[in-house]
Amino acid sequence: MKIKYAIILVLVLIVVGAGIGLKMFFKPHADISKLDAEYKVEATAIMDEFQKDENAATLKYSEKPIEINGKLVAKNKLPNGTDLLVLENEMEGISCQLDSNWAAANPQVIQALETGSQVTVKGVCKGFLMEIKVSPAVVVSK
Amino acid sequence: MLKKVFILILLVTSVNVFGQGKFIAKNAFISFYSSTPMEDILGECNEAVTILDSENGEIIFQSIMTTFHFKRALMEEHFNENYMESAKFPKAKFKGKIEGFSKDMLKAPAANIKITGQLNVHGVEKTITVPGTLGLEDGKLAATSKFKVTPEEYGIAIPSLVRDKIGKEMEVTVKATYLPFGQ
Numbered sequence: 001m002k003i004k005y006a007i008i009l010v011l012v013l014i015v016v017g018a019g020i021g022l023k024m025f026f027k028p029h030a031d032i033s034k035l036d037a038e039y040k041v042e043a044t045a046i047m048d049e050f051q052k053d054e055n056a057a058t059l060k061y062s063e064k065p066i067e068i069n070g071k072l073v074a075k076n077k078l079p080n081g082t083d084l085l086v087l088e089n090e091m092e093g094i095s096c097q098l099d100s101n102w103a104a105a106n107p108q109v110i111q112a113l114e115t116g117s118q119v120t121v122k123g124v125c126k127g128f129l130m131e132i133k134v135s136p137a138v139v140v141s142k
Numbered sequence: 143m144l145k146k147v148f149i150l151i152l153l154v155t156s157v158n159v160f161g162q163g164k165f166i167a168k169n170a171f172i173s174f175y176s177s178t179p180m181e182d183i184l185g186e187c188n189e190a191v192t193i194l195d196s197e198n199g200e201i202i203f204q205s206i207m208t209t210f211h212f213k214r215a216l217m218e219e220h221f222n223e224n225y226m227e228s229a230k231f232p233k234a235k236f237k238g239k240i241e242g243f244s245k246d247m248l249k250a251p252a253a254n255i256k257i258t259g260q261l262n263v264h265g266v267e268k269t270i271t272v273p274g275t276l277g278l279e280d281g282k283l284a285a286t287s288k289f290k291v292t293p294e295e296y297g298i299a300i301p302s303l304v305r306d307k308i309g310k311e312m313e314v315t316v317k318a319t320y321l322p323f324g325q
Contacts, residue, residue, distance in 0.1 A: 029215045058232065063208060078169055078188055079319075091323075095168065097188065127206050127232055130168065130191050135209060 032099055033138045035065040037122050043070025043087045043094055050128045061125040067140060068094060072119045075110070083110055085121060085137070092131050096121045099136035109139050165194040165248075165283055165320035172205055172316050174291075176309035183308065185210040185221060192318045194285070199243025201257060201285070203236040203316065225298050226264055235262045240276065252277035252284060266296040274316070283320040288313065 039061065046068060050057040070087035078084055083103045087094040103110060113119060123137025170190040176183045190205035207228040212218040222228040238259020240247070247253065258271040274287030290311040293300055300308055 025214070025216055027215045029218075062229075062232070079171070079317075080186075080188060082188060084169065091166075091168075095189070126189070126209050129189070129204055129206050129233070133189050133206060133209060135189065 029136075031101075032065060032123055032136050033102055035122075037067035038064045040067040041069075043068050046132060047088060047093065050132055054128050058127045062127045064125055065122060066125050066134070067120060067122045068096075068134070069118065069120045070094065072113055072115050072117055075113055075115060085113070085119065085139075086131075087119070087121070089131070094132040094134060096123055096137040097133075097135035099123075099138055102136075102138045106139070109141065113139065163196060164323045165196060166323040167192045167318040167320045170203065170316065170318035172203070172210075172314065174210075174312045174314045176312050178308060183212070183217065185212050185217075187211070190316075190318075192285075192320075193323070194283075194320055196245060196248055199240035199247075201236075201238055201240060201259070203318075205234050206232055207234060208232070225293070225300065231263075231265045234264075236260070238272075247276055248278075248283055250277050252279055252286075257287065261291075263291075263296045264298050268295060279319070285316070285318045285320070287316040290314070 046057070046061070046066075049060075068087065070093075072085060072087060073090050073093065074084075074086040076084045076086070078097075082100060083098040085096045085098065087096065098110070120140040121134065121137050122140050123134040126133040126135055168191050169188050170192045171186070171188055172190045173184060173186040175185075187205050187210045189209040190203055192201065192203045194201045207226045208222055210218070210221065212221065236259055238257045241256040241258060247255070252275045255274050255276045256271060257274055258269065260267050261270050270289070270291075272287050272289040274285060276283075276285045278284070290313055292311050293308075
């Protein structure tokens with residue numbers, strides 16, 4: 001009888017182990033719309049920070065969810081369908097690629113965005129490459 | 143800032159933009175692909191920046207490693223943490239020159255080219271020569287390239303347990319559509 005219980009125990013452990021393994025393997029991407037922003041900043045302020053000391057700013061912001069408020073200067077679609085919002089400066093501003101799932105669920109929010117107006121975006125900061133890269137991002141409704 | 147935007151608009155709308163200054167693409171596409179018996183591994187980046195100097199045919203590509211996206215979150219995690227060590231080596235860079243470059247190439251339909259330059263990935267720099275195309279596509283200057291790299295050459299250690307699952311070579315695809323950029 002004891003052996004029987006031992007076998008059952010081992011089988012349960014295997015099933016639980018495999019379950020955890022599969023869950024890790026199929027772990028979905030983090031949903032940015034549900035993450036809390038670690039920093040809330042004005043677009044021009046974070047641009048200044050990266051301009052002054054790129055390394056320090058990269059250490060501070062890279063891979064962190066941040067919320068940025070700034071002027072929308074361009075709204076584009078990339079060849080692969082990704083919506084792209086550019087804040088403050090078309091060449092050296094902040095480039096935000098919208099999360100495709102969020103964009104698909106909220107087309108009217110994107111539609112309503114007007115260049116020249118203020119917009120608040122929450123996304124994962126990827127660092128600086130001519131401009132500050134933020135992806136994936138979502139538009140925060142006020 | 144307004145001035146720059148103005149110059150950009152001026153350059154974009156001007157007919158005679160070719161043959162002067164630089165061309166830029168801020169959302170160039172780079173992917174790498176490896177087919178494995180278990181599943182295909184595909185990392186895609188839409189945020190590479192590239193500058194093409196129309197005076198001498200010099201071309202630069204740069205990308206932030208963490209802007210490569212994968213189907214599975216776990217793949218992305220392994221890519222950044224185990225293989226590329228993105229925190230230590232955040233950017234990849236290629237700086238090269240188009241062989242036999244002439245300004246006419248920028249006005250002609252896409253044609254085959256060869257580019258030789260230094261590819262810096264994972265802190266290791268290698269000189270490579272890759273095939274590609276350059277020329278007008280739908281009225282815009284476009285560049286493409288497809289070549290293979292071996293992770294080990296760039297000091298990227300892949301554990302033997304998964305070594306067989308990841309192809310020996312990775313196929314890298316690059317696509318960029320350029321806009322003239324005022325200096």
